[in-house]
Amino acid sequence: MGFRIVDGRAYPVGNFPNVSAGNAINQNKLKNSNRFKDILDKTIEKNRGYTLSKHAADRLKEINFNEQDMDAIGKGFKIAEAKGAKNSVIMYKDVALIASIENKTIITAVEKERAKENIFTNIDSVVIL
Template identity: 40%
Template sequence: MEKRYIHALPIQPTTRNYLPKKSSKGIQTDNPFANHLKAALDKPTSLTISKHARERIENRAISLSANDWLLIEEKIAQAKEMGINESLVMVKDVAFIISVTNETVITAMNREEAASQIFTNIDGAILLET
């Protein structure tokens, strides 16, 4: 009599009903991390201005054009890629301290004020001439 060997194969489901539902963008919607990721991807890329910075901008009558803000946003994105966390950004006659990791303007001042300041806890500087 001939010997026959039977090898057991792992049982695999025949349907995909066990997978969570996916949204239209292919990201799982019932996963909290996936929801957070989707929200981050859908977020506009504009900088957030903190309450403190907003008050400084209003009190000092600081104004920049939309093009200046776009240029700052581009440079902040580049700084983020380089691993910078906090940056001094000087443009025209204005200086900003910006949290690159949070994409948030922390404070704003004119260049005269900035000239007499010591800036700490920054690891990058962006100087823009527009």
């Protein structure tokens, strides 16, 4: 695979952004999108086997899930995937996690108190951990 250098950054051929000298907004987005923390977080999520949407990450910070909890949720993904699920609700510690099994992404997390009178649609399975 070949690479091109655009504004001092290497991009795979055919996958480089449209940046011109006068387009400061795109240049700032490039600088911010490649921060070390973002890259580290993505690597950790890949090793975990699933990703968190921004909304789910914010909710899970409020709930104070730890690394063991995240590993248990990963087991829920594996169970759902083994059964052929596409979109699932993973029940864990009085929290409903809405997950896209196909995309390996937790879309949102809803605590028991907030879940009253809510409807979850387009769900084909429930995993209870």
